[in-house]
Amino acid sequence: MAEQPGDFVIRIRDLVNAFGSQVIHDGVDLDVKRGEVIGIVGGSGTGKSVMLRTVVGLNRPVSGSIEVLGRDVLHLNDDERHELETQWGVLFQDGALFSSLTVAQNIEVPLKEDLRLPERLMAEIAACKIGMVGLPPEAADKFPAQLSGGMRKRAGLARALALDPQILFLDEPTAGLDPIAAAAFDQLIKDLQSSLGLTVFIVTHDLDSLFAICDRVAVLVDKKIKVGTLEEHLRDDHPWIHSYFHGPRGRAAHPAEMH
Protein backbone atom coordinates (compact mmCIF):
# COMPACT_ATOMS: atom_id res chain seq x y z
CA MET A 1 0.00 0.00 0.00
CA ALA A 2 1.35 3.40 -0.98
CA GLU A 3 2.33 5.68 1.86
CA GLN A 4 2.95 8.94 0.09
CA PRO A 5 1.77 11.97 2.01
CA GLY A 6 -1.48 13.52 0.98
CA ASP A 7 -3.33 10.35 0.08
CA PHE A 8 -6.71 9.90 1.64
CA VAL A 9 -7.23 7.18 4.23
CA ILE A 10 -10.97 7.68 4.38
CA ARG A 11 -13.10 8.68 1.40
CA ILE A 12 -16.82 8.99 1.85
CA ARG A 13 -19.00 9.71 -1.17
CA ASP A 14 -22.67 10.58 -1.30
CA LEU A 15 -23.45 8.83 1.98
CA VAL A 16 -27.14 8.50 2.87
CA ASN A 17 -28.19 7.24 6.28
CA ALA A 18 -31.78 6.92 7.41
CA PHE A 19 -33.68 5.24 10.20
CA GLY A 20 -37.13 4.45 8.86
CA SER A 21 -38.38 7.61 7.22
CA GLN A 22 -36.04 9.83 9.21
CA VAL A 23 -33.09 10.83 7.05
CA ILE A 24 -29.93 11.53 9.06
CA HIS A 25 -27.33 12.09 6.34
CA ASP A 26 -28.36 13.11 2.86
CA GLY A 27 -25.43 12.95 0.49
CA VAL A 28 -22.39 13.45 2.68
CA ASP A 29 -18.88 13.63 1.17
CA LEU A 30 -15.78 13.56 3.34
CA ASP A 31 -12.09 12.98 2.72
CA VAL A 32 -9.66 12.37 5.54
CA LYS A 33 -5.96 12.80 4.80
CA ARG A 34 -3.27 10.54 6.16
CA GLY A 35 -1.90 11.77 9.46
CA GLU A 36 -4.50 14.43 10.13
CA VAL A 37 -6.84 14.86 13.06
CA ILE A 38 -10.36 15.50 11.89
CA GLY A 39 -13.10 16.51 14.30
CA ILE A 40 -16.76 15.77 13.61
CA VAL A 41 -19.17 18.15 15.31
CA GLY A 42 -22.86 18.81 15.11
CA GLY A 43 -25.92 19.27 17.26
CA SER A 44 -27.49 16.40 19.16
CA GLY A 45 -29.22 14.01 16.80
CA THR A 46 -27.34 15.14 13.68
CA GLY A 47 -25.72 11.72 13.43
CA LYS A 48 -22.13 12.26 14.52
CA SER A 49 -21.85 8.87 16.14
CA VAL A 50 -23.84 7.29 13.30
CA MET A 51 -21.22 8.65 10.94
CA LEU A 52 -18.44 6.99 12.94
CA ARG A 53 -20.36 3.73 13.23
CA THR A 54 -21.01 3.75 9.49
CA VAL A 55 -17.34 4.20 8.63
CA VAL A 56 -16.25 1.30 10.84
CA GLY A 57 -19.04 -0.87 9.45
CA LEU A 58 -21.30 -1.10 12.49
CA ASN A 59 -24.13 0.61 10.66
CA ARG A 60 -25.13 -0.07 7.09
CA PRO A 61 -25.91 3.07 5.10
CA VAL A 62 -28.85 3.33 2.71
CA SER A 63 -26.54 4.30 -0.13
CA GLY A 64 -23.18 5.83 -0.87
CA SER A 65 -19.64 4.53 -0.78
CA ILE A 66 -16.98 4.46 1.89
CA GLU A 67 -13.35 3.68 1.25
CA VAL A 68 -10.94 3.17 4.12
CA LEU A 69 -7.24 2.70 3.21
CA GLY A 70 -8.32 2.23 -0.38
CA ARG A 71 -10.76 -0.56 0.32
CA ASP A 72 -14.51 -0.40 -0.09
CA VAL A 73 -15.86 -0.97 3.43
CA LEU A 74 -19.35 -1.86 2.24
CA HIS A 75 -18.27 -4.70 -0.02
CA LEU A 76 -15.69 -6.77 1.81
CA ASN A 77 -15.53 -10.48 2.36
CA ASP A 78 -14.85 -11.71 5.90
CA ASP A 79 -11.07 -12.00 5.50
CA GLU A 80 -10.67 -8.55 3.96
CA ARG A 81 -12.90 -7.11 6.63
CA HIS A 82 -10.84 -8.70 9.41
CA GLU A 83 -7.63 -7.50 7.78
CA LEU A 84 -9.02 -3.96 7.66
CA GLU A 85 -10.23 -4.12 11.25
CA THR A 86 -6.66 -4.68 12.47
CA GLN A 87 -5.77 -1.37 10.80
CA TRP A 88 -8.06 0.74 12.92
CA GLY A 89 -8.76 1.16 16.58
CA VAL A 90 -12.06 2.40 17.99
CA LEU A 91 -12.60 4.04 21.36
CA PHE A 92 -16.27 3.99 22.34
CA GLN A 93 -17.87 6.57 24.56
CA ASP A 94 -17.45 4.88 27.90
CA GLY A 95 -14.48 2.78 26.86
CA ALA A 96 -16.64 -0.32 26.19
CA LEU A 97 -14.15 -2.46 28.06
CA PHE A 98 -15.10 -6.09 28.55
CA SER A 99 -16.28 -6.05 32.13
CA SER A 100 -15.28 -9.63 32.91
CA LEU A 101 -11.63 -9.03 31.97
CA THR A 102 -8.91 -7.01 33.64
CA VAL A 103 -7.40 -4.01 31.88
CA ALA A 104 -4.36 -6.03 30.78
CA GLN A 105 -6.58 -8.84 29.50
CA ASN A 106 -8.70 -6.30 27.62
CA ILE A 107 -5.60 -5.06 25.81
CA GLU A 108 -4.51 -8.62 25.11
CA VAL A 109 -7.81 -9.52 23.41
CA PRO A 110 -6.86 -8.15 19.96
CA LEU A 111 -3.28 -9.43 20.38
CA LYS A 112 -4.52 -12.93 21.18
CA GLU A 113 -7.03 -12.90 18.39
CA ASP A 114 -4.62 -12.06 15.60
CA LEU A 115 -1.12 -13.03 16.61
CA ARG A 116 0.51 -15.97 18.27
CA LEU A 117 2.54 -14.13 20.84
CA PRO A 118 4.13 -15.77 23.87
CA GLU A 119 2.27 -14.99 27.13
CA ARG A 120 5.18 -13.04 28.59
CA LEU A 121 5.58 -10.81 25.52
CA MET A 122 1.84 -10.19 25.47
CA ALA A 123 1.96 -9.09 29.11
CA GLU A 124 4.93 -6.84 28.27
CA ILE A 125 3.14 -5.23 25.35
CA ALA A 126 0.03 -4.72 27.47
CA ALA A 127 2.11 -3.11 30.22
CA CYS A 128 3.79 -0.91 27.62
CA LYS A 129 0.42 0.31 26.27
CA ILE A 130 -0.84 0.90 29.79
CA GLY A 131 2.16 3.12 30.38
CA MET A 132 1.76 4.88 27.06
CA VAL A 133 -1.81 5.98 27.81
CA GLY A 134 -0.66 7.26 31.18
CA LEU A 135 -2.22 4.68 33.46
CA PRO A 136 -0.30 3.51 36.54
CA PRO A 137 1.11 -0.05 36.24
CA GLU A 138 -1.21 -1.29 39.01
CA ALA A 139 -4.17 -0.62 36.72
CA ALA A 140 -3.26 -3.75 34.73
CA ASP A 141 -4.90 -6.14 37.17
CA LYS A 142 -7.96 -4.01 37.86
CA PHE A 143 -11.40 -4.70 36.44
CA PRO A 144 -13.19 -1.93 34.52
CA ALA A 145 -15.74 -1.52 37.34
CA GLN A 146 -12.87 -0.57 39.68
CA LEU A 147 -11.70 2.30 37.46
CA SER A 148 -12.83 5.90 37.25
CA GLY A 149 -14.39 7.20 34.03
CA GLY A 150 -11.15 8.85 32.89
CA MET A 151 -9.13 5.72 33.57
CA ARG A 152 -11.68 3.61 31.67
CA LYS A 153 -11.22 5.87 28.66
CA ARG A 154 -7.46 5.57 28.86
CA ALA A 155 -7.76 1.79 29.14
CA GLY A 156 -10.12 1.80 26.14
CA LEU A 157 -7.57 3.85 24.23
CA ALA A 158 -4.85 1.36 25.16
CA ARG A 159 -6.99 -1.45 23.78
CA ALA A 160 -7.69 0.53 20.61
CA LEU A 161 -3.93 1.01 20.18
CA ALA A 162 -3.05 -2.63 20.91
CA LEU A 163 -2.35 -3.53 17.28
CA ASP A 164 -0.75 -0.17 16.44
CA PRO A 165 -3.50 0.81 14.03
CA GLN A 166 -3.14 3.47 11.35
CA ILE A 167 -6.49 5.07 12.06
CA LEU A 168 -7.98 5.84 15.45
CA PHE A 169 -11.70 6.48 15.80
CA LEU A 170 -12.73 8.28 18.96
CA ASP A 171 -16.35 8.75 20.04
CA GLU A 172 -16.62 11.67 22.44
CA PRO A 173 -13.27 10.95 24.09
CA THR A 174 -13.46 13.80 26.58
CA ALA A 175 -17.17 13.62 27.47
CA GLY A 176 -17.62 13.17 31.19
CA LEU A 177 -14.06 14.07 32.10
CA ASP A 178 -13.12 17.01 34.28
CA PRO A 179 -11.38 19.87 32.42
CA ILE A 180 -7.93 18.87 33.65
CA ALA A 181 -8.40 15.23 32.72
CA ALA A 182 -9.92 16.28 29.39
CA ALA A 183 -6.96 18.53 28.61
CA ALA A 184 -4.58 15.72 29.57
CA PHE A 185 -6.47 13.34 27.32
CA ASP A 186 -6.28 15.82 24.44
CA GLN A 187 -2.55 16.11 24.97
CA LEU A 188 -2.24 12.33 25.10
CA ILE A 189 -4.05 11.94 21.79
CA LYS A 190 -1.92 14.68 20.25
CA ASP A 191 1.28 13.04 21.49
CA LEU A 192 0.30 9.60 20.31
CA GLN A 193 -0.93 10.97 17.03
CA SER A 194 2.37 12.67 16.25
CA SER A 195 4.62 9.90 17.53
CA LEU A 196 2.67 6.99 16.08
CA GLY A 197 1.70 8.86 12.92
CA LEU A 198 -1.97 8.15 13.44
CA THR A 199 -4.89 9.44 11.48
CA VAL A 200 -7.51 10.41 14.05
CA PHE A 201 -11.25 10.62 13.40
CA ILE A 202 -12.80 12.19 16.44
CA VAL A 203 -16.45 12.80 17.23
CA THR A 204 -16.76 15.44 19.89
CA HIS A 205 -18.80 18.14 21.52
CA ASP A 206 -15.83 19.58 23.27
CA LEU A 207 -14.79 22.91 21.75
CA ASP A 208 -11.55 22.94 23.71
CA SER A 209 -10.61 19.60 22.17
CA LEU A 210 -11.41 20.90 18.71
CA PHE A 211 -9.14 23.89 19.14
CA ALA A 212 -6.44 21.88 20.85
CA ILE A 213 -5.99 18.95 18.51
CA CYS A 214 -8.00 19.08 15.31
CA ASP A 215 -6.40 20.00 12.00
CA ARG A 216 -9.74 20.21 10.25
CA VAL A 217 -13.32 20.16 11.42
CA ALA A 218 -16.35 18.64 9.72
CA VAL A 219 -19.63 20.16 10.81
CA LEU A 220 -22.84 18.20 10.30
CA VAL A 221 -25.61 20.67 9.48
CA ASP A 222 -28.82 20.25 7.50
CA LYS A 223 -28.05 16.56 6.87
CA LYS A 224 -24.91 17.61 4.97
CA ILE A 225 -21.36 18.14 6.02
CA LYS A 226 -19.18 21.24 5.88
CA VAL A 227 -15.47 20.59 6.11
CA GLY A 228 -12.82 23.18 6.71
CA THR A 229 -10.19 24.52 9.04
CA LEU A 230 -11.27 26.23 12.21
CA GLU A 231 -10.54 29.65 10.70
CA GLU A 232 -12.88 28.89 7.82
CA HIS A 233 -15.63 27.78 10.18
CA LEU A 234 -15.17 30.87 12.32
CA ARG A 235 -15.93 32.97 9.21
CA ASP A 236 -18.90 30.83 8.16
CA ASP A 237 -22.23 32.62 8.51
CA HIS A 238 -24.46 29.55 8.61
CA PRO A 239 -26.62 30.27 11.69
CA TRP A 240 -25.85 26.99 13.51
CA ILE A 241 -22.13 27.08 12.78
CA HIS A 242 -22.00 30.73 13.76
CA SER A 243 -23.72 30.19 17.07
CA TYR A 244 -21.66 27.07 17.71
CA PHE A 245 -18.30 28.77 17.30
CA HIS A 246 -19.32 32.22 18.46
CA GLY A 247 -21.57 31.28 21.35
CA PRO A 248 -20.35 31.97 24.87
CA ARG A 249 -18.53 28.63 25.08
CA GLY A 250 -17.11 28.89 21.60
CA ARG A 251 -15.64 32.32 22.33
CA ALA A 252 -14.10 31.06 25.54
CA ALA A 253 -12.34 28.27 23.71
CA HIS A 254 -10.80 30.36 20.92
CA PRO A 255 -7.12 30.94 21.21
CA ALA A 256 -6.51 34.69 21.36
CA GLU A 257 -5.07 35.03 17.86
CA MET A 258 -8.27 33.89 16.24
CA HIS A 259 -10.29 36.90 17.29
Place this chain on the structure above:
Amino acid sequence: MAPAATILASEEDGATVFRAEGEWLVVTAAELDRRLRDLTMPQGRQVTVDLSGVDRLDSAGAWLLLRTEHELEARGNQVALANLQARFTPLLEQVRSRGVTEPLPHPVPPHHSFVGFLARVGMVTMLLANRVYHILGFTGLVTVTLLRLFRQPRRLRLVATLVQMEVVGLDAMPIVGLLSFLIGVVMAYQGADQLRRFGAEIYTVNLLGVSILRELGVLLSAIIIAGRSGSAFTAQIGTMQVNEEIDALRTLGLDPIEVLVLPRLFGLTLTLPLLVFYADFMGILGGALMSWLVLDINIPNFLTQLQSAVTTTTLWVGVVKAPFFASIIALVGCFEGLNVTRSAESVGRLTTQSVVESIFFVIVTDAAFSIVFSMLKV
Protein backbone atom coordinates in the same frame (compact mmCIF):
# COMPACT_ATOMS: atom_id res chain seq x y z
CA MET B 1 3.91 -11.34 2.04
CA ALA B 2 4.84 -11.84 5.66
CA PRO B 3 6.82 -8.93 7.07
CA ALA B 4 10.30 -10.00 8.14
CA ALA B 5 12.56 -8.68 10.85
CA THR B 6 15.87 -9.86 12.20
CA ILE B 7 18.60 -8.97 14.63
CA LEU B 8 22.19 -10.16 14.14
CA ALA B 9 25.22 -9.83 16.38
CA SER B 10 28.77 -9.22 15.16
CA GLU B 11 32.14 -7.99 16.44
CA GLU B 12 33.64 -4.78 15.04
CA ASP B 13 36.71 -2.96 16.40
CA GLY B 14 36.45 -4.47 19.87
CA ALA B 15 32.81 -3.53 20.20
CA THR B 16 29.69 -5.66 19.82
CA VAL B 17 27.29 -4.55 17.14
CA PHE B 18 23.69 -5.67 17.01
CA ARG B 19 22.24 -5.03 13.60
CA ALA B 20 18.44 -4.71 13.63
CA GLU B 21 16.77 -4.99 10.26
CA GLY B 22 13.38 -5.20 8.64
CA GLU B 23 9.93 -4.47 9.97
CA TRP B 24 9.74 -4.23 13.74
CA LEU B 25 6.01 -4.52 14.14
CA VAL B 26 3.53 -6.20 16.43
CA VAL B 27 3.01 -8.86 13.74
CA THR B 28 6.71 -9.75 13.79
CA ALA B 29 7.03 -9.36 17.56
CA ALA B 30 6.74 -13.08 18.35
CA GLU B 31 9.55 -13.93 15.93
CA LEU B 32 11.72 -11.04 17.16
CA ASP B 33 11.10 -11.95 20.78
CA ARG B 34 12.38 -15.49 20.08
CA ARG B 35 15.45 -14.23 18.25
CA LEU B 36 16.24 -11.73 20.99
CA ARG B 37 15.99 -14.39 23.67
CA ASP B 38 18.31 -16.67 21.67
CA LEU B 39 20.90 -13.92 21.37
CA THR B 40 23.90 -14.25 23.69
CA MET B 41 24.13 -11.03 25.62
CA PRO B 42 27.66 -9.68 26.16
CA GLN B 43 28.82 -8.34 29.52
CA GLY B 44 30.64 -5.12 30.37
CA ARG B 45 31.29 -4.08 26.79
CA GLN B 46 30.61 -1.35 24.33
CA VAL B 47 27.44 -2.32 22.45
CA THR B 48 26.05 -0.50 19.45
CA VAL B 49 22.58 -1.36 18.25
CA ASP B 50 22.57 -0.34 14.62
CA LEU B 51 19.02 0.51 13.59
CA SER B 52 19.70 1.74 10.07
CA GLY B 53 18.04 -1.35 8.59
CA VAL B 54 14.72 -0.84 10.40
CA ASP B 55 12.17 0.03 7.71
CA ARG B 56 9.07 0.06 9.83
CA LEU B 57 8.57 0.45 13.54
CA ASP B 58 5.54 0.43 15.78
CA SER B 59 5.19 0.65 19.52
CA ALA B 60 5.57 -3.12 20.04
CA GLY B 61 8.81 -3.01 18.03
CA ALA B 62 9.95 0.04 19.95
CA TRP B 63 9.25 -1.77 23.21
CA LEU B 64 11.40 -4.71 22.08
CA LEU B 65 14.28 -2.37 21.20
CA LEU B 66 14.06 -0.62 24.53
CA ARG B 67 13.76 -3.91 26.41
CA THR B 68 16.94 -5.10 24.72
CA GLU B 69 18.69 -1.85 25.60
CA HIS B 70 17.55 -2.22 29.19
CA GLU B 71 18.73 -5.84 29.42
CA LEU B 72 22.10 -4.94 27.95
CA GLU B 73 22.55 -2.09 30.41
CA ALA B 74 21.62 -4.39 33.26
CA ARG B 75 24.64 -6.51 32.29
CA GLY B 76 27.00 -3.56 32.60
CA ASN B 77 27.29 -2.74 28.90
CA GLN B 78 27.60 0.71 27.41
CA VAL B 79 24.69 0.76 24.98
CA ALA B 80 24.07 3.11 22.08
CA LEU B 81 21.03 2.94 19.82
CA ALA B 82 22.31 4.33 16.55
CA ASN B 83 21.18 5.30 13.08
CA LEU B 84 17.43 5.16 13.68
CA GLN B 85 15.53 6.81 10.85
CA ALA B 86 14.44 10.25 11.99
CA ARG B 87 10.73 9.60 11.46
CA PHE B 88 10.77 6.87 14.13
CA THR B 89 12.45 8.97 16.81
CA PRO B 90 9.26 10.49 18.28
CA LEU B 91 7.73 7.02 18.60
CA LEU B 92 10.79 5.60 20.34
CA GLU B 93 10.89 8.57 22.70
CA GLN B 94 7.17 8.26 23.40
CA VAL B 95 7.56 4.61 24.37
CA ARG B 96 10.73 5.36 26.33
CA SER B 97 9.15 8.16 28.33
CA ARG B 98 5.94 6.41 29.29
CA GLY B 99 5.78 2.86 28.09
CA VAL B 100 8.80 1.20 29.68
CA THR B 101 7.17 -0.66 32.50
CA GLU B 102 7.68 -4.23 33.46
CA PRO B 103 4.41 -6.14 33.73
CA LEU B 104 3.55 -6.73 37.35
CA PRO B 105 3.82 -10.35 38.38
CA HIS B 106 0.33 -11.79 38.63
CA PRO B 107 -0.35 -13.39 41.98
CA VAL B 108 -0.64 -17.09 41.20
CA PRO B 109 -3.07 -18.88 43.50
CA PRO B 110 -1.66 -22.21 44.76
CA HIS B 111 -4.46 -24.16 43.12
CA HIS B 112 -2.96 -27.57 42.89
CA SER B 113 -1.39 -28.04 46.27
CA PHE B 114 -3.15 -29.66 49.22
CA VAL B 115 -2.85 -26.44 51.23
CA GLY B 116 -4.37 -24.56 48.31
CA PHE B 117 -7.27 -27.01 48.30
CA LEU B 118 -7.79 -26.54 52.04
CA ALA B 119 -7.61 -22.79 51.61
CA ARG B 120 -10.24 -22.95 48.88
CA VAL B 121 -12.56 -25.10 50.98
CA GLY B 122 -12.14 -22.67 53.85
CA MET B 123 -12.74 -19.67 51.63
CA VAL B 124 -15.89 -21.15 50.09
CA THR B 125 -17.20 -22.09 53.54
CA MET B 126 -16.64 -18.59 54.83
CA LEU B 127 -18.27 -17.15 51.72
CA LEU B 128 -21.32 -19.35 52.23
CA ALA B 129 -21.59 -18.43 55.91
CA ASN B 130 -21.22 -14.79 54.96
CA ARG B 131 -24.00 -15.12 52.35
CA VAL B 132 -26.44 -16.70 54.77
CA TYR B 133 -25.62 -13.98 57.28
CA HIS B 134 -26.30 -11.25 54.73
CA ILE B 135 -29.51 -12.86 53.48
CA LEU B 136 -30.71 -12.97 57.08
CA GLY B 137 -29.75 -9.33 57.45
CA PHE B 138 -31.68 -8.48 54.30
CA THR B 139 -34.71 -10.43 55.60
CA GLY B 140 -34.54 -8.30 58.74
CA LEU B 141 -34.39 -5.11 56.70
CA VAL B 142 -37.40 -6.13 54.63
CA THR B 143 -39.29 -7.09 57.81
CA VAL B 144 -38.65 -3.66 59.33
CA THR B 145 -39.86 -1.98 56.14
CA LEU B 146 -42.89 -4.26 56.22
CA LEU B 147 -43.72 -3.26 59.80
CA ARG B 148 -43.48 0.39 58.81
CA LEU B 149 -45.88 -0.34 56.01
CA PHE B 150 -48.42 -1.74 58.50
CA ARG B 151 -48.35 1.57 60.32
CA GLN B 152 -48.71 3.56 57.10
CA PRO B 153 -50.67 1.31 54.73
CA ARG B 154 -50.93 4.16 52.23
CA ARG B 155 -47.30 3.51 51.30
CA LEU B 156 -48.18 0.13 49.81
CA ARG B 157 -47.64 0.25 46.05
CA LEU B 158 -50.86 -1.39 44.98
CA VAL B 159 -50.44 -1.02 41.23
CA ALA B 160 -46.88 -2.35 41.27
CA THR B 161 -48.02 -5.28 43.42
CA LEU B 162 -50.88 -6.10 41.05
CA VAL B 163 -48.52 -5.90 38.06
CA GLN B 164 -46.18 -8.34 39.79
CA MET B 165 -49.10 -10.67 40.56
CA GLU B 166 -49.96 -10.70 36.90
CA VAL B 167 -46.39 -11.22 35.72
CA VAL B 168 -45.34 -13.87 38.21
CA GLY B 169 -48.71 -15.55 38.72
CA LEU B 170 -51.10 -15.22 35.83
CA ASP B 171 -48.42 -15.35 33.14
CA ALA B 172 -46.91 -18.48 34.70
CA MET B 173 -50.17 -20.45 34.51
CA PRO B 174 -49.58 -22.08 31.10
CA ILE B 175 -46.17 -23.45 31.96
CA VAL B 176 -47.02 -24.48 35.53
CA GLY B 177 -50.25 -26.10 34.33
CA LEU B 178 -48.64 -28.00 31.49
CA LEU B 179 -45.75 -29.32 33.57
CA SER B 180 -48.00 -30.37 36.46
CA PHE B 181 -50.33 -32.13 34.05
CA LEU B 182 -47.39 -34.02 32.55
CA ILE B 183 -46.02 -34.96 35.97
CA GLY B 184 -49.49 -36.30 36.85
CA VAL B 185 -49.44 -38.39 33.68
CA VAL B 186 -45.96 -39.74 34.42
CA MET B 187 -46.75 -40.50 38.05
CA ALA B 188 -49.93 -42.39 37.12
CA TYR B 189 -48.14 -44.37 34.47
CA GLN B 190 -45.12 -45.30 36.60
CA GLY B 191 -47.21 -45.91 39.73
CA ALA B 192 -49.62 -48.16 37.86
CA ASP B 193 -46.73 -50.11 36.40
CA GLN B 194 -45.35 -50.98 39.84
CA LEU B 195 -48.62 -51.44 41.71
CA ARG B 196 -50.08 -53.71 39.03
CA ARG B 197 -47.66 -56.44 40.14
CA PHE B 198 -49.53 -56.60 43.45
CA GLY B 199 -52.92 -56.25 41.82
CA ALA B 200 -53.22 -52.95 43.63
CA GLU B 201 -53.68 -50.65 40.62
CA ILE B 202 -56.43 -48.76 42.38
CA TYR B 203 -53.85 -47.45 44.88
CA THR B 204 -52.30 -45.48 42.02
CA VAL B 205 -54.98 -42.95 42.89
CA ASN B 206 -53.76 -42.78 46.51
CA LEU B 207 -50.17 -42.43 45.33
CA LEU B 208 -51.14 -39.64 42.97
CA GLY B 209 -53.34 -37.78 45.42
CA VAL B 210 -50.94 -37.84 48.35
CA SER B 211 -47.71 -37.16 46.46
CA ILE B 212 -49.08 -34.39 44.26
CA LEU B 213 -51.05 -32.61 46.95
CA ARG B 214 -48.46 -32.88 49.70
CA GLU B 215 -45.21 -32.43 47.82
CA LEU B 216 -45.04 -32.38 44.06
CA GLY B 217 -47.52 -29.62 43.28
CA VAL B 218 -45.94 -27.11 45.60
CA LEU B 219 -42.32 -28.11 44.96
CA LEU B 220 -42.74 -28.12 41.20
CA SER B 221 -44.43 -24.72 41.18
CA ALA B 222 -41.81 -23.25 43.48
CA ILE B 223 -38.96 -24.52 41.31
CA ILE B 224 -40.57 -23.24 38.11
CA ILE B 225 -41.19 -19.87 39.73
CA ALA B 226 -37.64 -19.69 41.09
CA GLY B 227 -36.33 -20.25 37.57
CA ARG B 228 -38.86 -17.97 35.96
CA SER B 229 -39.44 -15.11 38.39
CA GLY B 230 -36.58 -15.31 40.90
CA SER B 231 -34.11 -14.95 38.04
CA ALA B 232 -36.16 -12.12 36.55
CA PHE B 233 -36.13 -10.26 39.90
CA THR B 234 -32.34 -10.49 40.07
CA ALA B 235 -31.86 -9.48 36.46
CA GLN B 236 -34.29 -6.53 36.66
CA ILE B 237 -32.97 -5.12 39.91
CA GLY B 238 -29.39 -5.93 38.91
CA THR B 239 -29.71 -4.03 35.62
CA MET B 240 -31.17 -1.10 37.53
CA GLN B 241 -28.16 -1.30 39.83
CA VAL B 242 -25.79 -1.19 36.82
CA ASN B 243 -27.58 1.91 35.49
CA GLU B 244 -27.41 3.57 38.92
CA GLU B 245 -31.23 3.58 38.98
CA ILE B 246 -31.24 2.26 42.54
CA ASP B 247 -29.02 5.14 43.63
CA ALA B 248 -31.34 7.51 41.76
CA LEU B 249 -34.30 6.12 43.72
CA ARG B 250 -32.47 6.71 47.00
CA THR B 251 -31.61 10.29 46.12
CA LEU B 252 -35.25 10.92 45.21
CA GLY B 253 -36.16 9.90 48.74
CA LEU B 254 -37.65 6.57 47.68
CA ASP B 255 -36.76 3.41 49.52
CA PRO B 256 -35.75 0.69 47.04
CA ILE B 257 -36.99 -1.96 49.46
CA GLU B 258 -40.41 -0.35 49.50
CA VAL B 259 -40.54 0.41 45.78
CA LEU B 260 -38.93 -2.69 44.32
CA VAL B 261 -38.75 -5.48 46.88
CA LEU B 262 -42.10 -5.33 48.66
CA PRO B 263 -44.30 -5.39 45.52
CA ARG B 264 -42.38 -8.44 44.32
CA LEU B 265 -42.56 -10.09 47.72
CA PHE B 266 -46.31 -9.46 48.04
CA GLY B 267 -47.00 -10.35 44.43
CA LEU B 268 -45.26 -13.68 44.73
CA THR B 269 -46.47 -14.56 48.24
CA LEU B 270 -50.07 -13.95 47.25
CA THR B 271 -50.00 -15.76 43.93
CA LEU B 272 -47.84 -18.80 44.60
CA PRO B 273 -50.50 -20.48 46.85
CA LEU B 274 -53.03 -19.98 44.05
CA LEU B 275 -50.60 -21.36 41.52
CA VAL B 276 -49.99 -24.36 43.77
CA PHE B 277 -53.72 -25.04 43.99
CA TYR B 278 -53.92 -24.83 40.22
CA ALA B 279 -50.86 -27.09 39.83
CA ASP B 280 -52.46 -29.64 42.20
CA PHE B 281 -55.62 -29.60 40.11
CA MET B 282 -53.76 -30.02 36.82
CA GLY B 283 -51.59 -32.79 38.24
CA ILE B 284 -54.57 -34.73 39.48
CA LEU B 285 -56.31 -34.16 36.15
CA GLY B 286 -53.31 -35.58 34.26
CA GLY B 287 -53.24 -38.55 36.62
CA ALA B 288 -56.99 -39.11 36.27
CA LEU B 289 -56.87 -39.09 32.48
CA MET B 290 -53.95 -41.50 32.48
CA SER B 291 -55.66 -43.80 34.99
CA TRP B 292 -58.72 -43.83 32.81
CA LEU B 293 -56.71 -44.71 29.68
CA VAL B 294 -54.26 -47.20 31.16
CA LEU B 295 -56.02 -48.65 34.20
CA ASP B 296 -59.65 -48.34 33.09
CA ILE B 297 -60.44 -46.46 36.26
CA ASN B 298 -63.14 -44.10 35.10
CA ILE B 299 -63.47 -40.60 36.46
CA PRO B 300 -66.24 -41.29 39.08
CA ASN B 301 -64.29 -44.27 40.42
CA PHE B 302 -61.13 -42.18 40.48
CA LEU B 303 -62.88 -39.45 42.47
CA THR B 304 -64.38 -41.90 44.97
CA GLN B 305 -60.99 -43.48 45.55
CA LEU B 306 -59.35 -40.04 45.78
CA GLN B 307 -61.88 -38.99 48.41
CA SER B 308 -60.99 -41.96 50.57
CA ALA B 309 -57.26 -41.38 50.07
CA VAL B 310 -56.89 -37.68 50.83
CA THR B 311 -58.54 -35.14 53.08
CA THR B 312 -58.53 -31.38 52.88
CA THR B 313 -55.63 -31.53 55.35
CA THR B 314 -53.53 -33.20 52.64
CA LEU B 315 -54.24 -30.27 50.35
CA TRP B 316 -53.49 -27.70 53.05
CA VAL B 317 -50.25 -29.38 54.03
CA GLY B 318 -49.05 -28.64 50.52
CA VAL B 319 -50.56 -25.20 50.01
CA VAL B 320 -49.45 -23.86 53.41
CA LYS B 321 -45.83 -24.19 52.33
CA ALA B 322 -46.34 -21.98 49.29
CA PRO B 323 -46.13 -18.55 50.99
CA PHE B 324 -42.90 -19.58 52.69
CA PHE B 325 -41.35 -20.76 49.45
CA ALA B 326 -42.58 -17.61 47.71
CA SER B 327 -40.95 -15.38 50.33
CA ILE B 328 -37.68 -17.26 49.97
CA ILE B 329 -37.69 -16.92 46.20
CA ALA B 330 -38.60 -13.23 46.27
CA LEU B 331 -36.14 -12.35 49.02
CA VAL B 332 -33.22 -14.22 47.47
CA GLY B 333 -34.02 -12.86 44.00
CA CYS B 334 -34.20 -9.24 45.18
CA PHE B 335 -31.21 -9.64 47.51
CA GLU B 336 -28.97 -10.90 44.72
CA GLY B 337 -30.23 -8.18 42.41
CA LEU B 338 -29.24 -5.50 44.92
CA ASN B 339 -25.86 -7.20 45.28
CA VAL B 340 -24.97 -6.55 41.66
CA THR B 341 -21.95 -4.32 41.22
CA ARG B 342 -21.62 -1.95 38.29
CA SER B 343 -20.69 -4.55 35.71
CA ALA B 344 -22.77 -6.46 33.20
CA GLU B 345 -20.97 -9.67 34.04
CA SER B 346 -22.12 -9.62 37.67
CA VAL B 347 -25.78 -9.47 36.55
CA GLY B 348 -25.39 -12.82 34.82
CA ARG B 349 -23.41 -14.41 37.61
CA LEU B 350 -25.77 -13.31 40.37
CA THR B 351 -28.85 -14.30 38.36
CA THR B 352 -27.56 -17.86 38.14
CA GLN B 353 -26.62 -17.76 41.80
CA SER B 354 -30.05 -16.46 42.77
CA VAL B 355 -31.82 -19.39 41.07
CA VAL B 356 -29.48 -21.97 42.59
CA GLU B 357 -29.77 -20.44 46.05
CA SER B 358 -33.53 -20.08 46.02
CA ILE B 359 -34.06 -23.68 44.86
CA PHE B 360 -31.60 -24.83 47.51
CA PHE B 361 -33.38 -22.93 50.28
CA VAL B 362 -36.80 -24.06 49.02
CA ILE B 363 -35.80 -27.72 49.26
CA VAL B 364 -34.13 -27.26 52.65
CA THR B 365 -37.29 -25.58 53.93
CA ASP B 366 -39.40 -28.37 52.46
CA ALA B 367 -37.34 -30.90 54.39
CA ALA B 368 -37.80 -28.86 57.55
CA PHE B 369 -41.56 -28.84 56.96
CA SER B 370 -41.56 -32.62 56.57
CA ILE B 371 -39.92 -33.01 59.97
CA VAL B 372 -42.32 -30.58 61.61
CA PHE B 373 -45.38 -32.24 60.03
CA SER B 374 -44.25 -35.70 61.06
CA MET B 375 -43.81 -34.46 64.61
CA LEU B 376 -47.30 -32.94 64.48
CA LYS B 377 -48.55 -36.19 62.92
CA VAL B 378 -50.33 -34.59 59.99
